[in-house]
Amino acid sequence: MEFPNGRESAPWTDLLRTAISIRESRLSSVTLLRRLGNHSRKNRLYRAFRELGRAIRTITLLRYLSQPELREQITATSRVP
DSSP states (O other), rough: OOOOSSSSSSSHHHHHHHHHHHHHTTTTTHHHHHHHHTTGGOHHHHHHHHHHHHHHHHEEEEEEEHHHHHHHHHHHOOOOO
């Protein structure tokens, strides 16, 4: 995949390759977490997953704030009897 300016998106490619490897059982999620745990701040794949997680968290928060039905559903589900 390339950005509009022509540069290749290596982290995005790494994320897709990793997700496909997990889906096809060539890489276990436990192995991935173990690898990412070692020297993680320097690891390009770790940083890419961290940024993806931040984007997903932001989208989820925006959906929660903008959709009253979702808030009601979450509130009802999280109530302790």
